[in-house]
Amino acid sequence: MPSGYRSSGIDFDDLFDPYVEGPQAQDSGRRIGGTDLSRRYAHIQYGSKRADVGHRINGMDVSNLWAAKGSAQYDAITIPNPSISGYSYAGAAPNGHAAFSFKSNGMVQTWTNNPNGVTRTFGPWLIRGVASNFEIRYTKIEGDANPSGTGAWLNLGTDRYCGFDVVYGSAGCSLVVEIRRASTGVVLAREDQVYMSASHSRGDTGPIME
Structure with a gap:
């Protein structure tokens, strides 16, 4: 009417x-x-x-007071899959490392030892809107690695890191990543197959892989 x-x-x-x-x-x-x-x-x-x-x-x-007809635009998000794998060796790095962070600036960053540490901006999770309007949760599903930052809903007004180190040998895990609206608790995006792995060789030299 x-x-x-x-x-x-x-x-x-x-x-x-x-x-x-x-x-x-x-x-x-x-x-x-x-x-x-x-x-x-x-x-x-x-x-x-x-x-x-x-x-x-x-x-x-x-x-x-009000947005002109056809002009209103609301928050929009996505979850780029930040699956990563890192390899390092004792002569170049103290441990193996794999990590990613959904950052308050709307981007996703990844880190690996390869062999001395590689940081990459992976892509945006926030397409449009305000980061603090959202919360993220990392849930480990399986694997022998135990990354930090999992289990709880965390506000994305702060960078949210998830990662682990390997002193020697290799480890990995799979995760579910979810983002919800902070004000309502409604889950807006979900990625069910995020994989992380890292390995560290005792040798003084070795191949550089990622």
């Missing part, structure tokens, strides 16, 4: 994007069935301002 509020004969429903999620704008003083229109339209932080519509609150046009 149209809002009943118009500008130049056009209903507000055709001028502003509908509310989907997130914060709501301050009350506009315009209501439908006792509910303020700020519960009906997307906060302007998710989109852009349209031209004034001639309805004001405390001298401010209500077009400053």
Whole structure:
């Protein structure tokens, strides 16, 4: 049902994007069935301002409250699979190492000894939005490695590291990686097959592999 509020004969429903999620704008003083229109339209932080519509609150046009029609964009995420394998040898590195981090800047980084330590920016997990709106959980499924950082939901407003060292020999494990919305607990992305392995040779020299 149209809002009943118009500008130049056009209903507000055709001028502003509908509310989907997130914060709501301050009350506009315009209501439908006792509910303020700020519960009906997307906060302007998710989109852009349209031209004034001639309805004001405390001298401010209500077009400053809501996202113009077709402009609202919400958080978007993905989980690039950061499976990694590292090899190192005693003459070049003190241990074998494999790790990755989903970072607060929206990127995924990986580390391996290869042989002296290789850091790579793997790709983005945050396509659009604010990192602290999300939480991540690493769950070990199987394997003889015991990486740090597993088991609990952790807010992505801080870099979240998962990794392990091997003094001699080799170790590995498989993980499930999940990301959920912090405010609702709804899981938005999941990767079931993340593998990590590392090995360390006692020899003074050896091949460099990754």
